[in-house]
Amino acid sequence: MLIARVVGSAVSTIKDEKLKDRKLLICCQTDETGKVIGKPYVAVDTVDAGEGDLVLTAAGSSARQTTTTKNTPVDSVIMAVIDSLVVEGKVTFRN
């Protein structure tokens, strides 16, 4: 999974019918401290994440292994909100 920051949201009226009422959040990959290091991508939220949260996103077919995303045409899902990250014994991020 990627460590990512939720930076915003996307609104779409015309979309696959299976995406109705799905929350589409804009995420950017971060490093272990929560610093953004990647380009924006859009993931479906399944854990009530909000802007600013540090999250984990799963890609590909794994993005469809939640009750929210099963059988839908989405390739990225937010499946966890990060409380803290520890690297080499030091806390590098805490929510």
Added chain:
Amino acid sequence: MLIARVVGSAVSTIKDEKLKDRKLLICCQTDETGKVIGKPYVAVDTVDAGEGDLVLTAAGSSARQTTTTKNTPVDSVIMAVIDSLVVEGKVTFRN
């Protein structure tokens, strides 16, 4: 999903029979403002998108989770047209 701009289209006569009558659009990944930042790729349209539209594309097996693309050899699908993007509380794109 990637945020992408539809920049054109591809025409193919000789193709897998399951792709008959599928609309093949050329897309480029963009940033959160709609500025192109990626190389061109081709996605199957499922939402009647047109050139110039900002869209979301899903890749891999997820690209086959629409009625248009089920069981077809395609690895990218346009599954939403973007109305607007909001980053850190500001509208960065509006259709």
Added chain:
Amino acid sequence: MLIARVVGSAVSTIKDEKLKDRKLLICCQTDETGKVIGKPYVAVDTVDAGEGDLVLTAAGSSARQTTTTKNTPVDSVIMAVIDSLVVEGKVTFRN
């Protein structure tokens, strides 16, 4: 799908038995004009493509959604020969 140029072919005697008689072509990703911009990779041909052709290739599990590649250990397939590409109203490639 990637837009790619067929630049050559690979010969292999020792291979998975399900690949017997499959044509293995060397492809390079191109831009919308057909100019090569990517590293070489090998795709299974399913549309009788030939060297020099501009084609579309599908990757991952989608590469197994043709009668030629079903249940075989291949992750890239040529599923269309491109006739023409149009970007922003101009023909950028014609076969």
Added chain:
Amino acid sequence: MLIARVVGSAVSTIKDEKLKDRKLLICCQTDETGKVIGKPYVAVDTVDAGEGDLVLTAAGSSARQTTTTKNTPVDSVIMAVIDSLVVEGKVTFRN
């Protein structure tokens, strides 16, 4: 599979229910000597790996082919701890 170093761990309270009690480790891709060359990502541990270990991680749907990760929304799994790596006849890493 990627050769990767376990550099830390992630803690998450709010997550997909199928991830309950799963150990989330932060990994970085390394070269054949164990030197870190990639950005951090998070993988589910299935082999009781610990910080500092050199491991193999499998991505995508393959990450769900263990008893620990079956049907869960995860796209990366640690499925082996590396004892040693040999390149061109020389031991480049030994645990």
Added chain:
Amino acid sequence: MLIARVVGSAVSTIKDEKLKDRKLLICCQTDETGKVIGKPYVAVDTVDAGEGDLVLTAAGSSARQTTTTKNTPVDSVIMAVIDSLVVEGKVTFRN
């Protein structure tokens, strides 16, 4: 598939039980002449490849479409040993 050179091997005692007795080879992507251009990764051998061989590797779920790798947590497999590569009519590699 990637064109890759087998450069070494990995030894692992603690691993997913389905990987018992699987041969784990270290590969690097090459260009069409066999020159290494990529970072090392590990693939399961299914064609009795050896160090120095030029091979094809398939990634993702396609890596599980061999009798050796079915249902196992591996995302890369060696499914062919390359005899020769021909680009633009010239032999660029011969075993």
